Amino acid sequence: MRFSIPRNEFLTRLESVSTAVASKTVKPILSGILFRTAEDSKLELIATDLETSIKTYVQPSEISGTGQFVVDAKVLLEIMRNLPDGKVFFEFQDTNLVIRMEKSRFVLPTMSGEEFPEVEPAQGGWELETSVTALEIMIDRVLFCAAKDEFMRNLNGVYWELEGGYLRLVAADGFRLALAEEKTNQNLEDHFLLTLKSMKDLQSSIKTAGSDDMKIVYDGTRVGFYFDGTEMVARVVEADFPDYKKVLPKAFKTRVVANTSSLSDAIRRASIAARLGSDSIKIEIKEDNMKLIAKSPDHGESSEELEIKKDGEDLIIAFNPKFLLEATKKIDTEEVELNFVDSNSPLQMNPVDVEGYLYIIMPIRLI
């Protein structure tokens, strides 16, 4: 089996598929990528960590013979990244893959394609049409709020919810929550939870998508994402995401509108003492003024004042400044809205006059 393919085109596909390769594994074959001849002179590339799998196709310039083999993803990527663009020649013979380009030559050991775990596609269930770009934006808006700790199984991922004609992504880590939604043109009602690893794989692999069409298929245990000739299948987490709607505040007593970048600068500077010390920033809202202040015994005091537009009551409340800052950075409107209930209730931060995403941040109790 031989084939040749332009390096840049091949590298894009290789990078997309290799996001699913297991990073730490006791099964060596999972650190590899399966190559298999397919219909129409195409070549199938598959990677999996048994939880997420990605399959894509490349169209070689020339191909002869049929067969399959598994080759270490890291070495192959390293080679491809170090070659210039141009036609690369591959030859699979006995148990070796020989790669040539001009005066460069590589001989890689391979593993048997037959031992590569076959991943079942998501079958039956519903299908949803959406857009790669829309999904990319939603993932970016929520992913940073997911719990990083793998042992928090129900929070270490993103909750997908289809409801009332919307596709909604929700992530939370116990201190904050992010929600992003998009209208769909189907009226599906369902939900599932994907791990942070699956979400990151999805995020990386859709980055290289050359077209915007995306189809999502869910069969109750697996979700399939189909885009630009690539399919990613992720196993859903068997754990219950908390009832996030309980956390969403229903009525507010103080509504503040501020310039997003001024607020972000103010938080960044006012939290200098907090970042180096106590991890808490106090916010005092009084008339049309917001004062942000952090203190630490070793690093002194940092404070900022900010002009705001305010409706409702004055308020004193405290937060972990990192959570405020990370949420502010994702707000892409000129103005941001901060909605408060009281000093002990969560803050809702959202863009002004734009629906579709919001952040909930738990306050720190004032002593």
Add this chain to the structure above:
Amino acid sequence: MRFSIPRNEFLTRLESVSTAVASKTVKPILSGILFRTAEDSKLELIATDLETSIKTYVQPSEISGTGQFVVDAKVLLEIMRNLPDGKVFFEFQDTNLVIRMEKSRFVLPTMSGEEFPEVEPAQGGWELETSVTALEIMIDRVLFCAAKDEFMRNLNGVYWELEGGYLRLVAADGFRLALAEEKTNQNLEDHFLLTLKSMKDLQSSIKTAGSDDMKIVYDGTRVGFYFDGTEMVARVVEADFPDYKKVLPKAFKTRVVANTSSLSDAIRRASIAARLGSDSIKIEIKEDNMKLIAKSPDHGESSEELEIKKDGEDLIIAFNPKFLLEATKKIDTEEVELNFVDSNSPLQMNPVDVEGYLYIIMPIRLI
């Protein structure tokens, strides 16, 4: 004591002086910067880790009162980096430093200026005039070859040698050696050894120099570097640098000239199997051809061929590819010269037709 100063100007000086601040220290005062009113309405800034010290001056827009205080370098840098350009107001009262700019306000605790260790300047001895740019280039050419291990006292730094009208820097780690020299207009004969930390401090602090004049003063135990109103004083290491001249090959049997970037690309690709595995690359020089090859049981084989100009004998020799690659990256001429004695002797790599710097790399014994 009060003063005000434009933020950008102040930050440049602050970054230059803070390179000498002790990173890990049991004496809290060494993590600070001493501010002291000086002559001509200037302000002196000093930092030291007891081994290296840097003193510089800033010219405030306004200043009133006299005094001195020590303030934590990390907090101050964090504040300055987060403020926009514009006039910053400082007020030292009681034991606090208050910093204001528009609606930002910071109160920092200070330490007593009197407890700050006074650093003796290098006095007496010789003085040498040189250029900041020339020194910067020389440091860049040798520093990466210094041993990283602090316990290798005589190699964990850079050897300075004045000889025959040249200023020479030499660094070595037991596997390779770098040498860079510049003509001086004085005929001094002397040498000293500076730690890697002192060298890195020097490298960082001269980066911000606004003028090219540099004066070096050496009094037998301390070296002073004077540039652009800044003075850095470094204690010399009391250890003997090995007799490096013994390592420099005297006569060569094979001389190879190659295109520098082609050689660098070839090493990078041919060493893929080595980098992921055995850390050894074999070079076969035969007529006008150089073959580079690396093998690893798990990662296969990577090889390259390169056209070269050769004088002398054919040769087979092996190296750690990292050492070859790092040296090649510093060669800034189009062509590079590789001078070999035999398979078991060090390689000398140097630019073609440019005097002033060279690399010596020990081979790995072929099995």
